Each structure stands twice: as structure tokens, then as C-alpha cells.
Amino acid sequence: MKMQTPPGRTYPPYTERSGKCPPVRATCTGVRSRLPKLCPHDGACDFPSKCCYDACVEHHVCKTPDFY
Structure with a gap:
């Protein structure tokens, strides 16, 4: 899902960096x-x-x- 840019907020041009995202957590610590x-x-x-x-x-x- 593509995030909508909030009104008045700008971002640099689209960039994709090397590496991969860490695994999504199954639980949240709140810390x-x-x-x-x-x-x-x-x-x-x-x-x-x-x-x-x-x-x-x-x-x-x-x-x-x-990076692995």
C-alpha cells in the first residue's frame, strides 16, 4: 500500500536502497x-x-x- 503524503509535506524523489527490511515483529514491547x-x-x-x-x-x- 502506498502511503499518501500529508498536505504541505514533501519528500525527496523515490529511492530504493540495497539490503532488505528486517522481519516484521510478531509482538510489540511498547519500549x-x-x-x-x-x-x-x-x-x-x-x-x-x-x-x-x-x-x-x-x-x-x-x-x-x-544485508544477508
Whole structure:
């Protein structure tokens, strides 16, 4: 599902980075060290992060990719 850009918000051009998203968690701990950064695609994340679905937030957020 493609995320709709909120009004007044712009993102860099579509980018897809190497690596793959970590597995989606089956359970949520409720503990976070910082607020997740919502994203529509990899280019909206700081390098080298990828835009991956997070079941706890029920949205795509920037995450550290797996390279194996």
C-alpha cells in the first residue's frame, strides 16, 4: 500500500536502497528509545536506512536494513 503524503509535506524523489527490511515483529514491547520516522520510501530516510513496515506503529518507518 502506498502511503499518501500529508498536505504541505514533501519528500525527496523515490529511492530504493540495497539490503532488505528486517522481519516484521510478531509482538510489540511498547519500549522505544526514540520516536520512529514515518516514510513513504527509502529516499525519505537518512542513509543507509530503508523504509520498512512496522507492525507496532502500523506504518512504514525508517529502519536499519539487513544485508544477508
